[in-house]
Amino acid sequence: MLGILSVRKTSRLPNMHNLGVNLRILVIINGLLALSAVILSNTFNGFITVITSISAVAQPMLLLSLLLLYVSYPLLSKLRYWQGLLAIMFIVLVTCSGMHSLISQLQIFDDLPTHARILFFVFVLTAITLYYFNLHQRAYSPAVVEARLQALQARIRPHFLFNSINAVLSLIRSQPKQAETALEDMADLFRVLMADNRDLVPLAQEIALCRQYLALEKLRLDERLIIQWQIDDMPPDALIPPLVLQPLLENAVYHGIEPLAAGGTITIQIYTKRNEVHLVLSNPYSMQNNHHNGNKMALKNIKERLTLHFDLEANLKSKQSNGEYQVHITLPHQTKH
Numbered sequence: 001m002l003g004i005l006s007v008r009k010t011s012r013l014p015n016m017h018n019l020g021v022n023l024r025i026l027v028i029i030n031g032l033l034a035l036s037a038v039i040l041s042n043t044f045n046g047f048i049t050v051i052t053s054i055s056a057v058a059q060p061m062l063l064l065s066l067l068l069l070y071v072s073y074p075l076l077s078k079l080r081y082w083q084g085l086l087a088i089m090f091i092v093l094v095t096c097s098g099m100h101s102l103i104s105q106l107q108i109f110d111d112l113p114t115h116a117r118i119l120f121f122v123f124v125l126t127a128i129t130l131y132y133f134n135l136h137q138r139a140y141s142p143a144v145v146e147a148r149l150q151a152l153q154a155r156i157r158p159h160f161l162f163n164s165i166n167a168v169l170s171l172i173r174s175q176p177k178q179a180e181t182a183l184e185d186m187a188d189l190f191r192v193l194m195a196d197n198r199d200l201v202p203l204a205q206e207i208a209l210c211r212q213y214l215a216l217e218k219l220r221l222d223e224r225l226i227i228q229w230q231i232d233d234m235p236p237d238a239l240i241p242p243l244v245l246q247p248l249l250e251n252a253v254y255h256g257i258e259p260l261a262a263g264g265t266i267t268i269q270i271y272t273k274r275n276e277v278h279l280v281l282s283n284p285y286s287m288q289n290n291h292h293n294g295n296k297m298a299l300k301n302i303k304e305r306l307t308l309h310f311d312l313e314a315n316l317k318s319k320q321s322n323g324e325y326q327v328h329i330t331l332p333h334q335t336k337h
């Protein structure tokens with residue numbers, strides 16, 4: 001049976017190892033610095049002078065703070081949320097304080113703001129940035145995303161459940177062992193579907209779930225369903241959001257295989273490249289298929305969950321050409337610390 005393994009997210013702190021998070025921080029801080037320069041200047045030339053002076057002091061502080069937060073993130077991520085906030089604030093204030101003292105000793109600027117003013121400004125900017133990420137996390141909260149996922153699954157699950165039960169019933173007398181295995185697969189599959197799915201899980205666990213799902217569909221579709229696994233280069237310990245591949249496979253069966261009298265082949269390719277995990281799923285595509293709204297809902301849901309967990313470092317692309325539909329997911333190669 002499939003073991004339910006997961007990695008609990010211990011905090012809602014911004015992931016300082018994530019490129020998207022760091023880019024957002026740079027944009028937010030520099031935007032606030034530019035706003036300050038606008039307030040402090042009366043003309044465009046005055047704005048250029050003020051923003052140049054502010055940036056000359058602020059950018060070294062910002063970049064050094066980001067570097068220290070990047071290095072210390074493995075420890076920060078183990079703290080409770082409020083403890084992590086205090087730790088981030090402490091690191092940033094100490095870093096900026098040290099940089100201010102160094103710049104003062106070097107006497108690079110004649111009109112350098114006082115130590116107290118710098119720390120107050122840094123505190124305000126850091127608090128605003130952390131509050132933004134808190135709002136961002138809540139906007140993409142797992143509860144909202146899971147509600148959409150459950151709505152989607154509620155539409156798909158009955159047709160799959162009834163078909164699976166009928167397939168098992170046809171095996172009970174002739175192949176009781178196979179029927180028993182199929183029922184165990186169904187139990188495991190629905191246990192995962194109804195579980196708390198906010199946590200990242202090892203890729204190997206998702207693959208095991210997909211194999212159980214496809215085994216059930218194989219009972220019903222038999223030779224019409226052909227599966228090609230190209231996963232020799234798969235990193236089994238890579239962490240991904242749960243129920244990413246399984247809904248895509250369900251769509252591939254429902255939208256791609258079932259409408260074709262002769263069936264077809266679903267290809268699952270997983271590999272790593274430049275510290276990224278690539279998941280590519282291909283299936284036949286029929287122009288006469290009228291079920292693409294459900295397919296788009298699933299893709300939208302998966303995109304939202306990828307954004308929730310990986311921000312800008314993950315993406316999902318889909319295309320259709322020459323009678324084939326392909327979904328390509330790229331996400332960072334993360335493992336359990």
